[in-house]
Amino acid sequence: MKFVRKKPHFALDLAEKRSAFIEKACSALTSSLDLNVTLNQAASIGIPDLADWCIVDLLLEDQQTLYQPVIAHSDPAHVERVRELRRKFPPVLGTLQGVWSVIQNQKSVILPVAGEQWAMTAPAAEHRAILMSLDIRSIMLVPLIARGVAIGSLTLATSESGRNFNASDLSMAEALGRIAALAIDNSRLYTKSQRAIQLRDEFLTVASHELSTPMTSLRLQLPILNRYLTGNLPFKLSDEQLKSIIHNSDLQLARLAQLVQELLDISRINSGKPLTLDLSLFDLVDLAIEVRSRFEFEAKKQGCEILIHAKEKVIGRWDRSRLDQVIVNLISNALKYAPGKPVEISISPQSDHVVLTVRDFGIGIALEDQVRIFKKFERAVSARQYGGLGLGLAITESIVHLHGGRISVESQEGQGALFKVDLPTNVMSRAPR
Numbered sequence: 001m002k003f004v005r006k007k008p009h010f011a012l013d014l015a016e017k018r019s020a021f022i023e024k025a026c027s028a029l030t031s032s033l034d035l036n037v038t039l040n041q042a043a044s045i046g047i048p049d050l051a052d053w054c055i056v057d058l059l060l061e062d063q064q065t066l067y068q069p070v071i072a073h074s075d076p077a078h079v080e081r082v083r084e085l086r087r088k089f090p091p092v093l094g095t096l097q098g099v100w101s102v103i104q105n106q107k108s109v110i111l112p113v114a115g116e117q118w119a120m121t122a123p124a125a126e127h128r129a130i131l132m133s134l135d136i137r138s139i140m141l142v143p144l145i146a147r148g149v150a151i152g153s154l155t156l157a158t159s160e161s162g163r164n165f166n167a168s169d170l171s172m173a174e175a176l177g178r179i180a181a182l183a184i185d186n187s188r189l190y191t192k193s194q195r196a197i198q199l200r201d202e203f204l205t206v207a208s209h210e211l212s213t214p215m216t217s218l219r220l221q222l223p224i225l226n227r228y229l230t231g232n233l234p235f236k237l238s239d240e241q242l243k244s245i246i247h248n249s250d251l252q253l254a255r256l257a258q259l260v261q262e263l264l265d266i267s268r269i270n271s272g273k274p275l276t277l278d279l280s281l282f283d284l285v286d287l288a289i290e291v292r293s294r295f296e297f298e299a300k301k302q303g304c305e306i307l308i309h310a311k312e313k314v315i316g317r318w319d320r321s322r323l324d325q326v327i328v329n330l331i332s333n334a335l336k337y338a339p340g341k342p343v344e345i346s347i348s349p350q351s352d353h354v355v356l357t358v359r360d361f362g363i364g365i366a367l368e369d370q371v372r373i374f375k376k377f378e379r380a381v382s383a384r385q386y387g388g389l390g391l392g393l394a395i396t397e398s399i400v401h402l403h404g405g406r407i408s409v410e411s412q413e414g415q416g417a418l419f420k421v422d423l424p425t426n427v428m429s430r431a432p433r
């Protein structure tokens, strides 16, 4: 007869409890792709099965800022007190204890007995007073890790239940943390892919509209020239009118060329083929003056004067046609988003780099949009009001990075925008970042 070793009763209980807990967590956390639902599910599993408190800290994309989408406890007044605590005394990056250390070390922390002694370690009196009033007995912090990267942390604590956590609780909290991190990551990826699909669909609508606008204009104007030249036009055209038709057609062709260039560049960047640089020595001021001359007609049409402030030549080793594209993008945006106002370009050499700025006095860009506008298809204006593919800044940033430089924007809504390009003057042939 085969001898089967039976598990001791207490071990069986623990194992069963653990597997039931994990099963519950799995089914609850995989029930929705909505991030808020997922987060609330994580809290509802933590409480009351494991703890009296559940706090989820998540990192924003900048990896420097934490926010708390979940602070859960059965008493809303307690929740408000913790919210206030986090507002007044947010976890400090670089500290050896607490949320940040758990995130940075990707290791859990357990404090079986917290109590008054733990509350007294808080540096500020008000901080200590709030912690004392919460009567925290025991705490566990586990990292939320998805695809090897810490995305935040899960804090579980006890108070009124009077329980003290032990190693088995920690192992369950870690299991919950792993499942929750995966579910949060899935929700975020899903939201991101939905956004990308939405942006692509919007882009297709905008792109077809953008391409057809200059073509329609050309289709209307070129036959007039043709009929004028063949003597079939029933009215006379003055030299001024002729010039205007030719300039306008030129402008529409330039617009078409710019759009097609943007599409080619972005598809190259998308397919993983980097843009390449063809380096030569030239004067950046000379290039800016040349680009401005090409904008003469459009600037006049928009009621803008383009001013260039530069005290001396600024010679460097760059790709002339790519920097031409950078200046074209920044000027055309300034003319589009700041009609009737001057556009100021300044070029100032520093020791081993040069700073080129393009300032306008137009609609400006809200703070929350200033990072995303450098991503492809991202726009901070309505397509109905302003044309554009939302690609210019993404390509501009790629070109600037390829030169080893940086681009940034300073702006306030309604106060104009200042785009600043910082370029090293002696660019070596380099691979993209």
Ligand code: ADP
Pocket (backbone or CB within 6 Å): 329, 333, 334, 337, 338, 360, 362, 363, 364, 365, 373, 374, 378, 379, 380, 381, 387, 388, 389, 390, 391, 392, 393, 394, 416, 417
């Ligand atoms: P597009 O102008 O074709 O939309 P860009 O990539 O050049 O695409 O710019 C992205 C977004 O950034 C624009 O849609 C607009 O919301 C904002 N933007 C860019 N330049 C300016 C500017 N000078 N003033 C205000 N908003 C700007």
